[in-house]
Amino acid sequence: MVTIPELWLPILLAAILVFVASSVIHMFLGYHAGDFDAVPDEDRVREALRGADIPPGDYAIPKASSMKEMADPEVVRKYEEGPVAVLTILKSGPVKMGPVLGKWFLFLVAVSIIVAYLAGRTLVAGADAMAVFRVAGTVAFVAYAADSWPQSIWFGKRWSTTLKNTFDGLVYGLVTGGVFALLWP
Secondary structure: OOOOHHHHHHHHHHHHHHHHHHHHHHHHHOOOOOOOOOOOOHHHHHHHHHHHOOOOEEEEEOOOOOOOHHHOHHHHHHHHHOOOEEEEEOOOOOOOHHHHHHHHHHHHHHHHHHHHHHHHHHOOOOOOHHHHHHHHHHHHHHHHHOOHHHHHHHHOOOHHHHHHHHHHHHHHHHHHHHHHHHHOO
C-alpha cells in the first residue's frame, strides 16, 4: 500500500499539468467556442428575466412540484406550449476569473487525491509503471468525464458538448496517469 502523503508530488504535479492542459484546450484550441448559442432576441429575454428578479440558482421551466402534478392538464399544457428549459442564473456582474480558476484548481487537486487514494490502495510501491498509468488514468478519466453524460441524458445538453467534454476528460486522464506512472514510488 502507498499512502497519500507519499504521493504529494504526483498529486500536485498532475493538478498543475491538467490545469495547464485545460487552459490550452479552452483558450487556444477553440473547439468549445460553439458549446452555447445566443438566445434569439437576447435583449428582450434578458429584460424579461431581469424583471422577474430571479436569484442565482438552478431552475426548471415549467416546474411541476411532484410526479403526480406532471399529469395535471395545466402542467401538460405548459410543457406543450413551451418553452421547456433548464436554466442556471448566475450572480450579475463581470465574471471574476480568479475565484473560478481557484475553485477549478482545488477540484483538480481533489481529483488527484482521489486518484492517489485508489491507486495507493490497489498498487504497491515499485508497481509496474503501466499498471500505475492504467489505474490512475482510468480513475482520473472517470472523474473528469463522467459528469457530462447525465447532463445530456436528463437535461438536454448537446451531445456534441458532452463528447468534447469526454475528450477533455480523456486528455486529463492521460496526463494524470502519466504523472503518477512517472513519479510512483
